[in-house]
Amino acid sequence: MEYAIEMKGITKTFPGVVANDNVDLQVAPQEVHALLGENGAGKSTLMSILFGAYNADSGTIKIDGKEVNIKDPNVATELGIGMVHQHFRLVHNYTVTENIVLGMEPRNKFGLLNIGAAEKRVAELSQQYGLQVDPKALIENITVGAQQRVEILKTLYRNANMIIFDEPTAVLTPQEIDELMEIIRRLKDEGKTVVLITHKLKEILAVADRCTVLRRGKYIGTVDVDSATEQSLAEMMVGRAVQFEIEKPPAKIGETALSIQNLSVADHLGHMKVKNLSIDVHKGEIVGIAGVDGNGQSELLYGLCGLLPVAEGQVLLDGKDITHTSIRHRVEAGLGHIPDDRQRHGLVSNFTISENCVLKDYYKAPYSNRYG
Template sequence: MAEPAIEMINITKIFPGVIANDNVKLEVDQGEVHALLGENGAGKSTLMSILFGLYEPDSGIIKIRGQEVSIRSPNDATSLGIGMVHQHFKLVSNFTVTENIVLGLEPKNKLGNLDLKSAEKRVAELSAQYGLAVEPRDKIENITVGMQQRVEILKILYRNADILIFDEPTAVLTPQEIDELLEIFERLKSEGKTIIFITHKLKEIKAAANRCTVLRRGKYIGTVDVAAADEDQLAEMMVGRSVSFRIDKKPAQPGKIVLEIEDLTVIGSKGVPAVQNLSLEVRAGEVVGVAGVDGNGQSELVSAIAGLLPVKSGRILLNGTDISKESIRRRNESGIGLVPEDRHKYGLILDFRLDENLVLKSFRREPYSNKLGFLSFPAIAAHAEDLISQFDIRAGSGPATSAKSMSGGNQQKAIIAREIDLSPDLLIVSQPTRGLDVGAIEYIHRRIIEERDKGRAVLLVSFELDEILNLCDRIAAVSKGSVVGVVPAESADERKIGAMMAGVGSTDAGNGKASGSPNQPQGGPHV
């Protein structure tokens, strides 16, 4: 039998206060798609960073194609044919696709000048060979996230990598882009490439991987053939207990209208309406989901409610008061909690400590500051300790941990902890479980339903139809910036919602408003 493409034997890596990898082993065959599964903070990214030369192990052996190697830098990894696509892309936004791909390995002509034309030709050839379909002259800032990921893949293919590492490759992709990426995996595999991908999503493992290695709290748990394992088994290996994929919830008891949106129009970044004459309402004690293909106004809708984008026309009412022109701070103080879709841009200050991020919206109040405005750091730290425990936030240095040093999933849990802790009248959750493992997803889903049952109004925006169908009491499908229809969740299915998202099969529930008394049974159109 051929030597494994990769062997990592008894790898240990210790950071201050945490053992990230504890005698971990990994064996990957040549030409296979191998999934690396584990909870947030299980040590997956650390192990792959060691393989790519970003960290050196404290102990252990690495073999590539049967030969023991020392990988002290990414340059060493590249010379061994190893490439890595990071969760947060390493691209220069105002450079072109080609300029990013050849950066550091720029081709020169006979005079020693940059030969961009030959580079563009090579990029086009690679793009066609692997079915990646990128335009070599496009600027990174003008292309979608899915296309940016393709550029990252081309970067490592340009460097002749045949071992490709993907760290949470689907965390920022739409469902359509995820399907396209999994097709790319198949093409890469057919070309003889070896692929390792880190993921939390069990469906993706079943769809794409040959084998799966599971880590838990820095330790090796086991490696299984994916075809012979079911999702329940993989989930239990990952979190150490059985996991429920369906939330057990009692029927909603909708109360007063908390959020009322009337004929809202919002101009998007391209100067045209992203939200057009949209009306929607959310009552206390219910979860209303917004379902739609990415780019149909969901982001702009959330930004307008939160005050990040101005309203061109229409009104946004919170508890009957028009907040359309209020400041962001005033909206927060009026009872809006927001879990944004981009945790780095809008959710955290990455250079701040975890405890500081957890009081970003409450530090002006006692006990976090006194009447003179002086901060009480012991109270802030104690508050952080409480939320770290409640939400199982993995932070190596506790409250003092820098937000930027935390994994993406733990950053997300910190934001959700902060917003739920505020007990807002309206909780807006946009892509709340992006980058989270199944155990954390189960917990966050339960907390969202708990907030509903406490009488909070919850507006959920998600690209995951399973999540929408699992959590919501009513579902509003949007297309081209407008609500196509609103249906009760118990009478909805993926096919019906998918048709509405495509702009067909709309109901007479297009205005997004609930009719009848708050406790009316939810059969039939809910308009």
């Protein structure tokens, strides 16, 4: 059988880590092929090699039966390979359309950039696949979920025949995940070959034809999804029996830890996204905030953490008013924040792990003294 994608004996090492250890992958034409594994199993590294972002230390790649040397993403694009990245490759001060057409800008007969034609095409694709993005919006002003949809549109705009989705549902709501699954089915119906990188078993059972499992950088096996179950896939992924149901005792709810009273917060453009919201969170309690992206969840967190000013209302932490205090004061009072976009807001990527860990305490002993 001639495969659309065939990777043989792929090995890739980084300092102190073997990310891929003699891995094989065979993807049939016009199939949805899931690539399953825990975080750090080597899934994204393998697909980054296929897309030309990394070069393998050893191994071969064949596309439609022909051996190829994918030295960079431009070669992958020419071969009809597209990738929707887990960590977005977007220019934040460009518009949605400018990001999508970057490197493939349409031009008029005078050689000038025809941004109007590009915006029209992006709007058509957005409408066709139900991706709902504003072609003229700046990336820095749209939600993480919308940025993910822009990444999908970048691939669709280039008419790739083989599309890699790297953890595409990580930032999507359940409704958006269902819509994405329908998009993937539609791509298959149109003759596209899809590779879906995920560790979510339900997604694999819902949309994939076959599934290849990686564990700690090694190839474990490939199975037909029709004959697989969540239990069997989970056991292949982790190498042991997995218990899906865990008995938990009732939560022991304590006194109020965080009190949000009649809170209103505007976004960076001045639009009021949180309006007169009141919530009490008690010690020993987990409170979920549900909603489609863009309905005020980010602004609520930013208002609580001091990243956006509070227009009205009050925030009490352990009974003390922190509504208008500094971010440092809130951190010292015990308030933490794990951002939705850890690459953009949570980490300094060229710092070490140790340096990132002490960012909020760098001015304290033993990291600092009176001389700095």
